[in-house]
Amino acid sequence: MFKHCPGIRSIVSPQIIIRECPFCGEEVEFFEYETQQECPSCGRIVYREPSEVCVTWCSYADKCINELVNKRMITDERAQELRKLMKKV
Numbered sequence: 001m002f003k004h005c006p007g008i009r010s011i012v013s014p015q016i017i018i019r020e021c022p023f024c025g026e027e028v029e030f031f032e033y034e035t036q037q038e039c040p041s042c043g044r045i046v047y048r049e050p051s052e053v054c055v056t057w058c059s060y061a062d063k064c065i066n067e068l069v070n071k072r073m074i075t076d077e078r079a080q081e082l083r084k085l086m087k088k089v
Contacts, residue, residue, distance in 0.1 A: 015031070015032045016029055016030070016031060016032075017029070017030045017031075017032055017048055018030075019046060019048060021039040021041065021042060021044070021046050022046065022081065023039065023042050023044045023046075024039060024041050024042040024044075026039055026040060026041035026042065028040070028046045030048040034048060035047060035048055036048065044077075045075075045077075047078055047081060055082050055083075055085055055086045056085060056086065061082075061086055062083070062086070065079050065082050065083065066079075
């Protein structure tokens with residue numbers, strides 16, 4: 001049982017995560033509760049690369065990514081980023 005909501009930490013003292021834009025190389029800042037930001041340099045959407053996600057361990061990840069693209073829930077660019085993350089592991 002939790003003493004408090006596990007998400008409260010990011011609201012009370014959010015950490016800043018810096019990621020390099022995969023399109024232009026500019027630094028993009030995220031609070032830990034944010035999942036995407038517009039790059040200040042090129043204006044494209046950059047997704048925060050999570051430390052652990054299901055695509056790093058699930059054997060159905062590629063199929064799932066394909067379904068998300070087909071349902072237009074993620075862009076082709078986001079699918080490519082997720083597939084790169086899959087290959088890193």
